[in-house]
Amino acid sequence: MRLGVYENLGVMVVGGGRYTLVGRVIDQFGNPVSDLEVLVIKYKIVEDGEPPFTLADQLCQVHTDEDGVYTLAGMYEDSLLVRVGGRDIETTLHLTGKRLARKSDDLLVDLHGSSSGIVDMPECQVVTSQPFKVSASVETAKDKLHLGGHSVWFVKESYLHAPAGAQDKSQGIVGFFSLGGEADFIEWSCQTPHEPVYMRLKDSNGKIIHEEVLTPSFAASLSRTIVVE
Numbered sequence: 001m002r003l004g005v006y007e008n009l010g011v012m013v014v015g016g017g018r019y020t021l022v023g024r025v026i027d028q029f030g031n032p033v034s035d036l037e038v039l040v041i042k043y044k045i046v047e048d049g050e051p052p053f054t055l056a057d058q059l060c061q062v063h064t065d066e067d068g069v070y071t072l073a074g075m076y077e078d079s080l081l082v083r084v085g086g087r088d089i090e091t092t093l094h095l096t097g098k099r100l101a102r103k104s105d106d107l108l109v110d111l112h113g114s115s116s117g118i119v120d121m122p123e124c125q126v127v128t129s130q131p132f133k134v135s136a137s138v139e140t141a142k143d144k145l146h147l148g149g150h151s152v153w154f155v156k157e158s159y160l161h162a163p164a165g166a167q168d169k170s171q172g173i174v175g176f177f178s179l180g181g182e183a184d185f186i187e188w189s190c191q192t193p194h195e196p197v198y199m200r201l202k203d204s205n206g207k208i209i210h211e212e213v214l215t216p217s218f219a220a221s222l223s224r225t226i227v228v229e
Helices: 157-161
Strands: 019-026 037-042 058-063 069-075 079-084 100-102 107-110 117-120 132-140 151-156 173-178 183-190 197-202 208-214 220-228
Touching: 019 037, 019 079, 037 069, 058 069, 069 079, 132 151, 132 197, 151 157, 157 197, 173 183, 197 220, 208 220
Parallel strands: 019 117, 132 220
Antiparallel strands: 019 069, 037 058, 037 079, 079 107, 132 183, 151 173, 151 197, 197 208
16 A cells, blocks of 8 residues: 555445344254354355365354254345354364264355344354273283283174274274283273273283273263183
């Protein structure tokens, strides 16, 4: 911009928009999900090589109330993405305290040409975290060798039954613990729903000396004591 030269910046709108979006969030049991983050993002078509949506595209952030209802007031006539669940999502093998095991898909809202006022959003369903936890104590029988070299593995059932050459260790093996000493204690956890897993105790030669199938169920825990003869 040069001194004495004026540029036309177009029309700048100051103040709230004419639209209010109202929606509700429930979990897999049909219960309302309260205090859940809901983000509104300005929709754009992402071309090859372009970055995905960033914080700069975020327009506002609210939380659901005790009835699972969110209200997004002051929205302008535009194409918007409503992201229910925001950043509240469990993405790793180890539990991090996030409440959601799965979010709903983003909701695309096109307000161009819409009548101003309240816009009812479709009800969203998320899967809330219902962790399954296993604790196991591995011990040696009296006067026997220590557990050095022994290991405990947690392996997805689908991985074991996959055709030869189709197994992906990075996806199939969901837990590994190396043991040592005369006794060892391990803990493993996963989000549910989750497919059955095999818990395997292997000796230092890789031989399976104990195996059982576990079926993770929500908000459950198992305790095991395994004695190595």
